[in-house]
Amino acid sequence: MKISTPKERAAALRAQLDEANYRYHVLDEPNIPDAEYDARMRELEAIEAAHPDLRTPDSPTQRVGAAPSREFAEVRHALPMLSLANAFSDAEVEDFARRIRERLGRTDLEFSVEPKFDGLAISLRYENGMFVQGATRGDGETGEDVSANLRTIRSIPLRLRGKNWPRVLEVRGEVYMPRAGFEKYNEAARASGGKIKALVNPRNAAAGSLRQLDPRITARRPLAFFAYAVGQVEGGDLPATHSATMRRLRDWGFPVSHLIDTAVGVEGCLAYFRRIGLRRDALPFDIDGVVYKLDDLAAQRELGFVGRTPRWAVAHKFPAQEQTTTVEDIIVNIGRTGAATPAAKLKPVFVGGVTVTNATLHNADQVARLDVRIGDTVIVRRAGDVIPEVVGVVLDKRPAHTQAWQMPAHCPVCGSAIVCEEGEVVARCSGGLSCAAQRVQAIFHFASRRAMDIDGLGERYIENLCALDYVHSVADLYKLSISNLLEMKRLADERDGTTPETVKAGKIASRWAENLIAAIGASKRTTLDRFLYALGIPDVGEATAKALSRYFGALGALMQAAPEELMQVPDVGPIMAAHIATFFAEPHNRKAIAQLRAAGVTWPESEPQREAQGPLAGKTVVLTGTLTSLARDEAKERLEALGAKVSGSVSKKTGFVVAGSEAGSKLDKAQELGIEIWDEARLTEFLRAHE
Numbered sequence: 001m002k003i004s005t006p007k008e009r010a011a012a013l014r015a016q017l018d019e020a021n022y023r024y025h026v027l028d029e030p031n032i033p034d035a036e037y038d039a040r041m042r043e044l045e046a047i048e049a050a051h052p053d054l055r056t057p058d059s060p061t062q063r064v065g066a067a068p069s070r071e072f073a074e075v076r077h078a079l080p081m082l083s084l085a086n087a088f089s090d091a092e093v094e095d096f097a098r099r100i101r102e103r104l105g106r107t108d109l110e111f112s113v114e115p116k117f118d119g120l121a122i123s124l125r126y127e128n129g130m131f132v133q134g135a136t137r138g139d140g141e142t143g144e145d146v147s148a149n150l151r152t153i154r155s156i157p158l159r160l161r162g163k164n165w166p167r168v169l170e171v172r173g174e175v176y177m178p179r180a181g182f183e184k185y186n187e188a189a190r191a192s193g194g195k196i197k198a199l200v201n202p203r204n205a206a207a208g209s210l211r212q213l214d215p216r217i218t219a220r221r222p223l224a225f226f227a228y229a230v231g232q233v234e235g236g237d238l239p240a241t242h243s244a245t246m247r248r249l250r251d252w253g254f255p256v257s258h259l260i261d262t263a264v265g266v267e268g269c270l271a272y273f274r275r276i277g278l279r280r281d282a283l284p285f286d287i288d289g290v291v292y293k294l295d296d297l298a299a300q301r302e303l304g305f306v307g308r309t310p311r312w313a314v315a316h317k318f319p320a321q322e323q324t325t326t327v328e329d330i331i332v333n334i335g336r337t338g339a340a341t342p343a344a345k346l347k348p349v350f351v352g353g354v355t356v357t358n359a360t361l362h363n364a365d366q367v368a369r370l371d372v373r374i375g376d377t378v379i380v381r382r383a384g385d386v387i388p389e390v391v392g393v394v395l396d397k398r399p400a401h402t403q404a405w406q407m408p409a410h411c412p413v414c415g416s417a418i419v420c421e422e423g424e425v426v427a428r429c430s431g432g433l434s435c436a437a438q439r440v441q442a443i444f445h446f447a448s449r450r451a452m453d454i455d456g457l458g459e460r461y462i463e464n465l466c467a468l469d470y471v472h473s474v475a476d477l478y479k480l481s482i483s484n485l486l487e488m489k490r491l492a493d494e495r496d497g498t499t500p501e502t503v504k505a506g507k508i509a510s511r512w513a514e515n516l517i518a519a520i521g522a523s524k525r526t527t528l529d530r531f532l533y534a535l536g537i538p539d540v541g542e543a544t545a546k547a548l549s550r551y552f553g554a555l556g557a558l559m560q561a562a563p564e565e566l567m568q569v570p571d572v573g574p575i576m577a578a579h580i581a582t583f584f585a586e587p588h589n590r591k592a593i594a595q596l597r598a599a600g601v602t603w604p605e606s607e608p609q610r611e612a613q614g615p616l617a618g619k620t621v622v623l624t625g626t627l628t629s630l631a632r633d634e635a636k637e638r639l640e641a642l643g644a645k646v647s648g649s650v651s652k653k654t655g656f657v658v659a660g661s662e663a664g665s666k667l668d669k670a671q672e673l674g675i676e677i678w679d680e681a682r683l684t685e686f687l688r689a690h691e
């Protein structure tokens, strides 16, 4: 075997690392595990440390971050960085296309279409294939030289692949922070107890990270890059269409989104807009619309510009997911277990496609962290179907004489003390079921579809049944008469301002009441796991209720179990075991259970099943990457309910690995060991088939 010189070895390692980077960031097809990448990087660093003359500016070791600077130098862009016109409706897109047809005297328009990335626009300059400078957009004419920061971003090539690049090539695109990296960063910020400030959104995070004067800080931020245009090109040729240019950039090593496509006419563009809109929430990065560009570059030149905006491109925006508005009040909602959740009452604002007047503030810690005050101007976010939340305060707009908010000392519904247990973030009303809010929520949960499944018993009805004193606890539901229900409905309609007093309405109402009584009666025959879930024991969700039911088989055995025994149940830890034991020790809970049984609530009891059961019994499963349709905790619970053991690391004993998007080293390892790999679709399909 030929022994290579340090110089040859360094060159070989660089080539391997560049190739791995390209596979990972550009092709989305990683070829080596993270651990191997790291090992090669360390070897290269060692060679360069021993032979400093072998260190090249384009070496992958040079991404760790140079020494801090005092300020950014100004960069005049060789070609100005433009901005795009916006379209907010289909009609505006049609206007855009019509203007192009009229100017060109052509009807057949082909567009290059792509997502509009929500980050920071930058320009990268390459000379003879080497990265020489990178700048922010600035005012479009002059930006800031952030080369040292950009070098730390692994998806930005330091030298180009392939050949026949123009002597000078400027590539424009967007630096962004992937959502997973943003979430991870904020988790660490929260864990730091205020030492690290949380980031408001991935866009601000990307901008703030690039503006660090110390590149070593930027190096620690999970930034990425997508190319979407070229600037100055000298000494070389590019293809005749935008889409072909993007493919060429990909060959040269630039990350180009795989969502980029071509579309024919306005219909094609709008179809793309809707397709991307449906996928928006599941993407691993934020986008705020799509961009349509006339694909033919000669036609682009013919159309030219109006001021700074090209006539040949438009950004079709989604409804904004963030807006600012003012906080009119901060109130506290009391949940089923007494959890006191602060919420902001807002001046109505249109965000994420709906008008929002309430936004959650999660808990008192969150209010303190954000320092939200009544009167503040705040940023409200509503993404997809997620409940609206306040994500930040615009401090510049804070009025004089505001006060920091504090959790009230007493429950706004029942007046009991609100207490916060040592070490918990959640404050709770101490009123228990004497608190009307908790009572209503507890009964609503009891009746819900996945619990006792009493069809037609909604929250409004329960509120009124409680207000009329017909119902104090869940067992009282089984004592309701038709006349109780009719009386309650009269009250409910009156409160809602709908009082149809006709004979026909009376008949419909009595039919309704009969049906509801029948539904209540039908709910008596249930299963132990539904019953346990319906009781609303703190922390006991459906999966835990199933596990408890399987393990004990009968309610009596469960009610007598000590915490140590409860911890034998799969997935029950010390905190949950304590909650369960405390729940069954409470006299009023024992009384409610006795009343329910006396009212005729029954279920088949069975033998305790102490071995893992189910289609995945005996299988070890590893979850990696980001799942989009369910939370990782939920996936874990549901897999365990089917008998699987969910583990954090891949080994020869692993049954299969579920790989979400952006799966990393665990996926690599699984591939290496030849372990079965499931994608998210296969997992959800399996869960659907077996639950």
Ligand code: JCF
Binding pocket: 081, 082, 083, 084, 114, 115, 116, 117, 118, 121, 174, 228, 229, 291
């Ligand atoms: O995010 C994008 N896909 C995108 C943004 C694409 C473009 O061609 C852009 C842009 C922002 C400004 N062009 C300009 C001039």
